[in-house]
Amino acid sequence: MKQAKRKKIAQFLGFFLLRACLTLVLAILLLFLYDIGRKGGGTISWEFLSQAPRKGMTEGGIFPAIFGTFLVTLITAILAVPLGMCAAIYLNEYARQGRLTRLIRLSIRNLSGVPSIVYGLFGVILFVNIMRFGTSVLSAGLTLGLMTLPWTITASEEALKTVPNSYREGALALGATKWQSIRTNVLPYAVPGMLTGTVLGLARAAGETAPILFTGAAFFLPYLPKSLGDQFMALPYHLYIMATQHHQIEQVRPIAYGTALVLIVLVLGMNMTAVVIRYRLRRKRR
Amino acid sequence: MSVETGIAKIETRDLDFYYGPSRALKRVNISCHTNRVTAIIGPSGCGKSTFIRSLNRMNEVVPGTRMEGTILLDGHDIHASDVDVVELRRRVGMVFQKPNPFPKSIFDNIAYGLRINGLKDKRKLENVVERSLRGAALWEEVKDRLGENAFALSGGQQQRLCIARALAVEPEVILFDEPCSAIDPIATAKIEDLIETLEKSYTVVIVTHNMQQAARVSDYTAFMMLGELVEFDVTEKIFTNPANKLTEEYITGRFG
Amino acid sequence: MKKRKWASLKESAIRALFLTCGILAVLVLVGIFATLLTTAVPAFKEIHLSEFLLKKNWDPTSPEKAEYGILSMIVSTLMVTGGALLLAVPIGIGVAAYLSDVAHWRVREIVKPIVEILAGIPSVVVGFLGIVLFGPAIAKIFHIGNGLNAVNGSVLLAIMLLPTIISISEDSLNAVPQAYGEASLALGASQWQTLFRVKVPAALSGIIAACMLGMGRAIGETMTVLMATGNARAFPHGFLSSVRTMTANVAIELGEVPYDTTHYYALFAIGLVLFVMTFIVNLVADVILRKYQEREQ
Numbered sequence A: 001m002k003q004a005k006r007k008k009i010a011q012f013l014g015f016f017l018l019r020a021c022l023t024l025v026l027a028i029l030l031l032f033l034y035d036i037g038r039k040g041g042g043t044i045s046w047e048f049l050s051q052a053p054r055k056g057m058t059e060g061g062i063f064p065a066i067f068g069t070f071l072v073t074l075i076t077a078i079l080a081v082p083l084g085m086c087a088a089i090y091l092n093e094y095a096r097q098g099r100l101t102r103l104i105r106l107s108i109r110n111l112s113g114v115p116s117i118v119y120g121l122f123g124v125i126l127f128v129n130i131m132r133f134g135t136s137v138l139s140a141g142l143t144l145g146l147m148t149l150p151w152t153i154t155a156s157e158e159a160l161k162t163v164p165n166s167y168r169e170g171a172l173a174l175g176a177t178k179w180q181s182i183r184t185n186v187l188p189y190a191v192p193g194m195l196t197g198t199v200l201g202l203a204r205a206a207g208e209t210a211p212i213l214f215t216g217a218a219f220f221l222p223y224l225p226k227s228l229g230d231q232f233m234a235l236p237y238h239l240y241i242m243a244t245q246h247h248q249i250e251q252v253r254p255i256a257y258g259t260a261l262v263l264i265v266l267v268l269g270m271n272m273t274a275v276v277i278r279y280r281l282r283r284k285r286r
Numbered sequence B: 001m002s003v004e005t006g007i008a009k010i011e012t013r014d015l016d017f018y019y020g021p022s023r024a025l026k027r028v029n030i031s032c033h034t035n036r037v038t039a040i041i042g043p044s045g046c047g048k049s050t051f052i053r054s055l056n057r058m059n060e061v062v063p064g065t066r067m068e069g070t071i072l073l074d075g076h077d078i079h080a081s082d083v084d085v086v087e088l089r090r091r092v093g094m095v096f097q098k099p100n101p102f103p104k105s106i107f108d109n110i111a112y113g114l115r116i117n118g119l120k121d122k123r124k125l126e127n128v129v130e131r132s133l134r135g136a137a138l139w140e141e142v143k144d145r146l147g148e149n150a151f152a153l154s155g156g157q158q159q160r161l162c163i164a165r166a167l168a169v170e171p172e173v174i175l176f177d178e179p180c181s182a183i184d185p186i187a188t189a190k191i192e193d194l195i196e197t198l199e200k201s202y203t204v205v206i207v208t209h210n211m212q213q214a215a216r217v218s219d220y221t222a223f224m225m226l227g228e229l230v231e232f233d234v235t236e237k238i239f240t241n242p243a244n245k246l247t248e249e250y251i252t253g254r255f256g
Numbered sequence C: 001m002k003k004r005k006w007a008s009l010k011e012s013a014i015r016a017l018f019l020t021c022g023i024l025a026v027l028v029l030v031g032i033f034a035t036l037l038t039t040a041v042p043a044f045k046e047i048h049l050s051e052f053l054l055k056k057n058w059d060p061t062s063p064e065k066a067e068y069g070i071l072s073m074i075v076s077t078l079m080v081t082g083g084a085l086l087l088a089v090p091i092g093i094g095v096a097a098y099l100s101d102v103a104h105w106r107v108r109e110i111v112k113p114i115v116e117i118l119a120g121i122p123s124v125v126v127g128f129l130g131i132v133l134f135g136p137a138i139a140k141i142f143h144i145g146n147g148l149n150a151v152n153g154s155v156l157l158a159i160m161l162l163p164t165i166i167s168i169s170e171d172s173l174n175a176v177p178q179a180y181g182e183a184s185l186a187l188g189a190s191q192w193q194t195l196f197r198v199k200v201p202a203a204l205s206g207i208i209a210a211c212m213l214g215m216g217r218a219i220g221e222t223m224t225v226l227m228a229t230g231n232a233r234a235f236p237h238g239f240l241s242s243v244r245t246m247t248a249n250v251a252i253e254l255g256e257v258p259y260d261t262t263h264y265y266a267l268f269a270i271g272l273v274l275f276v277m278t279f280i281v282n283l284v285a286d287v288i289l290r291k292y293q294e295r296e297q
């Protein structure tokens, strides 16, 4: 009798503790979003979004950083999306069990664990020095592209796995070649899912700072990059500068908050889009 | 083993098949003739699907498999180096156990096999689609909604759609792997009727675990067990006077 | 006949194209390792490996005698990583356990995407919040001048690790066969006892793998620690001292270091150490996860 009561109390306290953990996590997230939303929201204006920084970056807007982030993410996408999709097609449609396949999979898993700053170091040597792209938006985009590759491969493969095997077999049995069956009867149904996962990866890349620190991001540029060989301003790097490197750090806090808000809206917006697409797809499948 | 004289359309000689180390077919010799329906019966897991999927080399898509022996189509080895597996599969069509329409419109499902072979002409496509749907006894039911998604059809209609899809590429042989196991009895009857019509123009091989079905539709029946061909003969003989004791036990329902 | 040959040629070409993309992953990994190695090697013409790894002082620009010991940074990295795990592991397992076993499925459906949002916040934003939110709070709580120290870094990293730990732990808890739990309940154990005496132990390998993956991320995380831990070069005295991790040091110095100097190469050597450490941690996590997936099948 007593035993039973003790058990009950222990369970009550235990569940309370677990609920507290969850509440804590949610509270932290809420605190983050609230703080940035409230303090950053005050800074946001059309001027802030559409103009370049002025007066030693104590005034003006962040347009060059927004533009730079879009540009660099575009380059990232151009590298990572097709290569990631092709690699995924190989792994899911062509690869046989074997040493080569195991090696490729092992590499992909390990690549996704390589620290982003190490990608930055690799980018410095490969793109800036060896390929002579210099510190430029191209070097930075390619570095981010390599970093994103393992994520896009994994996401694309997941999408390919959701296409039933009967579509492939049905096509082959009608005399389609392997590639015909993939092109006409697998990819059309996998591509939306592939894109969803890929957008998630690109959102992560857009928010990264470490890989672009030495490959092309600039402290301040009075003009937009005119070619792929130019340096560029980027939102995450701009936030880093405004938060830690500026000589009037307290005075530019509102700008830092505004930058953080824009960055978060951009990244979470991409995330949401991806999640919404995925949700829609799932419903359509049923 | 041949029951009929004359050259067989498809013939297997000492066919062995392995999934990795496990042997799924043991020296199977069966021959199937034009304008005849050959049924393969046997307990589940005895290798019926494996056998029929060997005939259009669909087993090759399963990794880690190995085949030994010979399969002849019109007396020609289908594994010979000058045989294109893609062309082979066009000549030897297949209808799967579960209806597997593509998530496209009815029209596009039928036109699929033609389009991948490069046919673009709209009129020709329309002609073939109609002919194939008529051939599969589905035309009257769907002629007004060819643009609808194939998934909107009932299970039995989907299976006939798959048959029409196979007919569209003008195969010489049609393989059925338990085509009725996933659909209701009325739809089953329709498909059985259809098979009897198809017999007039094609070589038909059908796997079934339904013995009445084999008795109804086939001219020849092969009984398999544990990967081996136990008995192969005229259907009537198999069902009235089997030579092998195992066959008798199976068809009288003592196991299986 | 000719057409067929052409078609099969095309097929092989397409296959080869896809294969090349797959092999690219291997090349990138090998390339990263080779690049780091070849760029780091010249550093060891002047620095002894043992000195590099075991000396505390890092002062490459000293006019008298340049010093290249990274022990302080290694210890700093391990401190913030350890601190982060200390915070994130219990909380993460708690949340995972709650979601998998206690929460109503509707709660789960809502909470999971929210946790994903947390994972989506860029590390530079987390670092910024470390400066403006957690820094002042920590300074107040511990009565110190400023709150940019190892505690701050640990807290922020913990927040960043939570999504990984929660989602993988929850997956492995969900993968525990229902029969285990039912057997325990049938013996009169409470739901709580069943959860922590039967299910969590059964899911342990997955949970450990989740923590290892989190650890790998913490070791390699740059912006957050760079912004929130103060970056003092001195050997850390405790969690309230300002620390400089390996990643932060590379981020701070690579921008200013002259090309083709020992200092430059030494920074790549730090990168190599980072690469090797995270590689090993991730490999172990991978092996554990694989084992447990196999067991399931």
Ligand SMILES: Nc1ncnc2c1ncn2[C@@H]1O[C@H](COP(=O)(O)OP(=O)(O)O)[C@@H](O)[C@H]1O
Pocket: B019, B024, B042, B043, B044, B045, B046, B047, B048, B049, B050, B051, B062
């Ligand atoms: N993809 C496969 N991998 C391994 N074994 C298989 C595979 N497909 C079938 N088998 C095995 O081969 C044997 C024959 O299977 P199958 O041809 O499907 O039998 P049936 O169609 O007569 O039920 C069975 O023992 C089955 O387990």
Ligand SMILES: [Mg+2]
Pocket: B048, B049, B050, B178
């Ligand atoms: Mg079967």
